[in-house]
Amino acid sequence: MLEVKNLSVSVQGKQILDNLTLTVNDGEVAAIMGPNGTGKSTLSYIIAGKPGYEVTSGEVLLDGEDLLALAPHERAAKGVFLAFQYPVEIPGVATMTFLKAALNAQRRFHGEKDLTTPDFMRKVRAAAAALKVDIEMLKRPVNVGFSGGEKKRIEILQMALLQPKLCVLDETDSGLDIDALKVVSEGVNALRDDKRSFLIITHYQRLLDHIKPDVVHVMAKGRIAKTGGPELALELEREGYAEYVDAAA
């Protein structure tokens, strides 16, 4: 599914990712854990195509296709979805309008017709019900005045509607209380299947209690320092990141 090969990235001359290599297989749920400032979010932005980063070497492939050569909207249409750590507020644009625009843009990309309004509403209602999102909330502007939990739920709602191949969750657990964490995790788990892959970025084991990863990668100083099974997350929770920070230094 996703292959990141020898990726080095810098921002304004400062190197953030250093020769990072990572593979996420079809249907795999991979967690990336690591201390603050180690480049986890940068990796997620590079995959999604956020401007402002300079890739100095390496490649990122989605099913063998060079993602770095594609515009962000093309990557999305080909199945990349980034659940933002800080979902962006867009005043004046109703969430419903935004969801419809996104769905239809992706359909057009694949040469499909726009959804009819009834079809769209059916899809939205089903997805909203599963995530306990009040449909009234979707009439409000995108993320404006939403609580932290609501914002994250709407991210997962978008994921459920767009049915991506590769879901990158950037600290989706931040700002969530226990109940919201559960709802969001259930939403993610409902989307798991043997074709869809997840890359879950988090600081804490907590989220991984709800979304069981197949693989855990530890990231430090811009590269993958260790890879293991779910037990690695528990080990990190006990012992902290000191070992990796020191080792990589």
Add this chain to the structure above:
Amino acid sequence: MNIALKREKTAAEAALTDQFAKAPRSANAARAFQRFETLGLPGRRVESWHYTDLRAQLKEAAPLAAAPHEEAIAAARALLAAEPKLAATRLVLIDGRLIAELSDAPPAGVALTTGAPDGAIAENVDALIALAAAIATGGFTLSVNAGVDAGRLEIVHLSREGASFARLRIDLGAGARAALVERCLGAALGAQRHRLTEITLAKGARLDQVVSLEDSPRLNLDSTIAQLAEGAELFNFGLALGGELTRRQLFVSIDGPNAQLSLAGLTLLDGERRSDTTIEARHGAPRGTSREFFRTIVADEAAGTFQGKITVAPHAQKTDGAMKSQAILLSPTATMNNKPELEIFADDVVCGHGATVGALDPQQVFYLEARGIPRDEAEAILLEAFGAEAIGRIADAEIAEAVATRARAWFAGRGMRR
């Protein structure tokens, strides 16, 4: 010693003098022209025209458009057939002249007189108001009787080639109401459109006006003078989508207590177009409210200007004024000039103004792109949202939607124009 500095007449000024001289004019028109000649075409040195140097930019005054004959009327009829009628009553002007064949009779309680009104203008008016009053080749007077609700009326300002000078007078009697939807259509590229609208609202009258400039004349100078009596309400919204050099200027005098004024607009600029919105709300009576809310989007090498002034006379206590002008620049070569001013001589008032100029938020653009929305469409969505706040000031939902549709087409077409 007294040295009189004589200003050289520009070619355009000389041509205007010639145009004025060629037709028989009234004494009021002659006085108006004298006022114009004294001032001349305003340039950078005139404070209120500092950002719109008409003297330098208007190289030539186009010849006056001839009175429309059958052919022009047939062409207009064809053009109008393609446009949805926005009101039961439609008044159509071609180059400033009201065309009876294309217009409906006014509703009951409304009197319509064809021809440019010939009232004297105030002595201190702006040069272009004086010019429009002096040369006015057509227009009408629309009077709504006291207590009558005229409903919605559509006014279509059609232009062809050449210059047109329209003068319109709109009087609402006590407690009368009217809603005007005005559209400017059809102008050829070199057209120069001048229009002066004089509005008087008697006690408790309410006028709603939505004016959209949809064609692309070389010049569009749209001036409004309004006087509000006690408890009168005026709402005026301007949408500007086209025109190489355009200026909307509104001078509103709040003469009676408890009057309410609301001015709003959305200006969309691209290419090398220049557009100027200049407004002045003069509070001359207590407890008046004025709201000014303008949004401008400037692309390419275009330039926008907003000049807003709220003045509060010493006795206009409890005045409540708020003025806002916000702009988005879409290119590094786009320009916006914002000049808000408050002149307050009363001590018990609430008045504020705000002006902002910014760019589209790249985080918002990326968020939309990350969901599969192509960049041009993402920008169009954000621009539409920005414009929607101004359009939201229009209370009539149907008219607001018509305006939003036109703005949307502009946003969607931007990618193609680049």
